[in-house]
Amino acid sequence: xxxxxxxxxxxxxxxxxxxxxxxxxxxxxxxxxxxxxxxxxxxxxxxxxxxxxxxxxxxxxxxxxxxxxxxxxxxxxxxxxxxxxxxxxxxxxxxxxxxxxxxxxxxxxxxxxxxxxxxxxxxxxxxxxxxxxxxxxxxxxxxxxxxxxxxxxxxxxxxxxxxxxxxxxxxxxxxxxxxxxxxxxxxxxxxxxxxxxxxxxxxxxxxxxxxxxxxxxxxxxxxxxxxxxxxxxxxxxxxxxxxxxxxxxxxxxxxxxxxxxxxxxxxxxxxxxxxxxxxxxxxxxxxxxxxxxxxxxxxxxxxxxxxxxxxxxxxxxxxxxxxxxxxxxxxxxxxxxxxxxxxxxxxxxxxxxxxxxxxxxxxxxxxxxxxxxxxxxxxxxxxxxxxxxxxxxxxxxxxxxxxxxxxxxxxxxxxxxxxxxxxxxxxxxxxxxxxxxxxxxxxxxxxxxxxxxxxxxxxxxxxxxxxxxxxxxxxxxxxxxxxxxxxx
Amino acid sequence: xxxxxxxxxxxxxxxxxxxxxxxxxxxxxxxxxxxxxxxxxxxxxxxxxxxxxxxxxxxxxxxxxxxxxxxxxxxxxxxxxxxxxxxxxxxxxxxxxxxxxxxxxxxxxxxxxxxxxxxxxxxxxxxxx
Numbered sequence: 001x002x003x004x005x006x007x008x009x010x011x012x013x014x015x016x017x018x019x020x021x022x023x024x025x026x027x028x029x030x031x032x033x034x035x036x037x038x039x040x041x042x043x044x045x046x047x048x049x050x051x052x053x054x055x056x057x058x059x060x061x062x063x064x065x066x067x068x069x070x071x072x073x074x075x076x077x078x079x080x081x082x083x084x085x086x087x088x089x090x091x092x093x094x095x096x097x098x099x100x101x102x103x104x105x106x107x108x109x110x111x112x113x114x115x116x117x118x119x120x121x122x123x124x125x126x127x128x129x130x131x132x133x134x135x136x137x138x139x140x141x142x143x144x145x146x147x148x149x150x151x152x153x154x155x156x157x158x159x160x161x162x163x164x165x166x167x168x169x170x171x172x173x174x175x176x177x178x179x180x181x182x183x184x185x186x187x188x189x190x191x192x193x194x195x196x197x198x199x200x201x202x203x204x205x206x207x208x209x210x211x212x213x214x215x216x217x218x219x220x221x222x223x224x225x226x227x228x229x230x231x232x233x234x235x236x237x238x239x240x241x242x243x244x245x246x247x248x249x250x251x252x253x254x255x256x257x258x259x260x261x262x263x264x265x266x267x268x269x270x271x272x273x274x275x276x277x278x279x280x281x282x283x284x285x286x287x288x289x290x291x292x293x294x295x296x297x298x299x300x301x302x303x304x305x306x307x308x309x310x311x312x313x314x315x316x317x318x319x320x321x322x323x324x325x326x327x328x329x330x331x332x333x334x335x336x337x338x339x340x341x342x343x344x345x346x347x348x349x350x351x352x353x354x355x356x357x358x359x360x361x362x363x364x365x366x367x368x369x370x371x372x373x374x375x376x377x378x379x380x381x382x383x384x385x386x387x388x389x390x391x392x393x394x395x396x397x398x399x400x401x402x403x404x405x406x407x408x409x410x411x412x413x414x415x416x417x418x419x420x421x422x423x424x425x426x427x428x429x430x431x432x433x434x435x436x437x438x439x440x441x442x443x444x445x446x447x448x449x450x451x452x453x454x455x456x457x458x459x460x461x462x463x464x465x466x467x468x469x470x471x472x473x474x475x476x477x478x479x480x481x482x483x484x485x486x487x488x
Numbered sequence: 489x490x491x492x493x494x495x496x497x498x499x500x501x502x503x504x505x506x507x508x509x510x511x512x513x514x515x516x517x518x519x520x521x522x523x524x525x526x527x528x529x530x531x532x533x534x535x536x537x538x539x540x541x542x543x544x545x546x547x548x549x550x551x552x553x554x555x556x557x558x559x560x561x562x563x564x565x566x567x568x569x570x571x572x573x574x575x576x577x578x579x580x581x582x583x584x585x586x587x588x589x590x591x592x593x594x595x596x597x598x599x600x601x602x603x604x605x606x607x608x609x610x611x612x613x614x615x616x617x
Contacts, residue, residue, distance in 0.1 A: 006582060025596045032603045 006068070012060070013067035013079045013131075016053040016087065017124050023049025024120035031113025039111040043102050043454075046116035047095055050123070054091045057084055074195035076134040078486075085335060085483030086130035086262045093255040093342050094123045096458045100350045101247040103452030107356055108156055108245065115155060119251070122148035126259035133270075135184045135194040138263060142180070142227075145259055146173050149252055153244040165243025172226070172236045180223030186216035187271060196271045204274035217278045220267060227260035230320060231289040234313045238297075241309035246356060246363070249305055250349030253312045254342040261319060261338055265331070268323065269487045276326070284324045288419055291317030295426045304352050305363045307430060308345070311389060314427060315341055318404050321420060325407035331487060333403030335480035340396035340469050344388040347462030351382045354449050354459075365434060370443030378449060379438045381463050386431040388466050391424050396469030399476075554606050565594055 027042050034041055061084050068076035098116060105111035121144060128141025150173065154166025188194055190212050191202030206213050226233035241249045272279060294313030301307040322334040355362025372379040388395035401424070408417040469476045572579070572587050601607065
């Protein structure tokens with residue numbers, strides 16, 4: 001009976017998830033023992049949990065496992081190179097977000113243990129998304145991540161913008177999850193299985209012209225476009241990004257996006273892979289629209305968090321183009337892009353987080369005026385992140401965009417490549433509005449930015465990785481190619 | 489899965505239409521041929537036989553929501569426990585361990601909510617609003 005459900009190896013496959021869960025529960029209870037002055041211990045505990053989990057994943061890196069095979073052998077979770085790559089991104093992003101949160105929460109007077117606990121739970125959800133091959137596992141992972149994010153978005157209880165953002169995010173997120181569940185139910189209906197490989201077979205037999213397959217493709221695509229904030233399902237992103245605590249904004253725009261992309265790649269390439277003709281054109285239109293609207297709407301934003309929200313929408317357009325190209329280069333490009341995007345966005349948000357002082361919210365562009373004359377180091381780092389976000393060598397952003405363009409040209413999508421290249425110029429304009437404010441304008445008020453140790457660590461790690469992935473991208477590219485092995 | 493798999497739902501569709509038809513017909517008939525002698529008492533909303541006092545849509549303490557959520561949580565726990573208890577002998581040690589993990593996770597939540605003061609009904613006891 002024992003072996004029908006559970007093999008000892010299954011336990012090995014979920015140790016990274018289990019460790020994070022135990023640490024999250026522990027932080028929840030530890031919080032009651034901590035005096036208000038020692039709340040940073042929760043953050044250190046959370047970092048420890050992330051480190052343990054990362055170590056376990058590193059130990060699994062050369063193995064491929066199919067866990068929880070059950071009675072029919074389908075499996076619920078895989079440990080493959082795709083899971084390893086994405087889990088490393090999630091854990092790195094989680095660690096950096098925890099580091100940049102410590103001082104921020106003290107300033108906001110919200111330094112509670114629940115914050116770190118929720119971040120770890122969200123990470124568990126993301127890891128289930130990256131490793132799940134069963135619709136139910138995927139859905140539970142998605143909800144675990146999303147519900148943690150709804151709560152984290154509204155974590156500044158005394159701030160109306162935060163509350164408003166949380167409610168908006170919650171209502172729209174639940175609605176899109178419902179649409180996704182509807183698409184899943186259709187897939188289950190045509191195949192009689194929740195395993196995505198069985199579904200792929202059933203979908204292949206029915207072919208692209210089948211109305212149910214088409215409906216399932218549309219509903220799943222719509223829900224996933226919502227989760228990655230692609231046009232026309234992007235409306236929630238600027239409001240949520242603006243209202244959420246700045247480290248959580250960074251976390252939503254990086255980790256949640258990476259996890260949603262992991263889900264998108266798994267679903268589009270495996271169960272919906274046989275009906276590529278159904279979604280290829282939709283994806284191309286959505287990618288171009290996302291790029292155009294994201295970049296154009298960013299032009300007249302005065303709030304840095306809103307500006308970065310629209311810029312992140314624009315980046316989603318580029319990542320989707322990698323899937324439109326659809327060859328090996330394109331898939332590798334998406335993986336490279338997600339990593340580089342994570343590092344440069346976290347770095348930019350870390351600078352914005354550092355702007356927060358007890359008397360200044362610091363999320364408007366005019367708050368950045370003359371930053372270079374007050375704090376030369378963060379201002380210089382911000383320029384590196386903004387150059388990378390634009391895609392200028394020798395930063396990682398260039399390598400990422402290079403792969404996407406290369407894939408588009410290899411597959412003959414010349415028009416898409418030209419449009420994508422044109423919008424880099426638009427992006428340069430609005431990113432450099434921040435640079436102009438930092439370097440050309442006089443400081444408006446004398447207060448200087450105080451860099452907490454955690455923030456310094458975040459800035460150092462992100463800037464090193466952003467530059468390293470641009471100057472010596474070889475290891476990253478090899479790791480990214482390794483991550484796409486399951487889709488060959 | 490055969491090609492006409494939607495057709496297997498046709499009986500359910502017929503059942504739905506029939507149910508709606510019967511319900512509609514009953515309401516329509518009583519509206520058409522029933523005698524109507526309205527009095528103010530008859531027209532007022534039913535409230536346990538009492539006269540209604542004021543609007544029902546009033547703000548009330550958020551604690552009711554907390555209690556409702558906690559109730560659902562432990563309701564679901566009981567639901568799982570009953571199913572588990574029925575097949576306990578077949579599941580053996582495996583089922584016991586899985587249920588222990590489930591109960592442990594619930595217990596963490598229970599300790600958390602207790603310490604947070606959710607179960608203290610009086611405001612002066614609760615540590616935060």
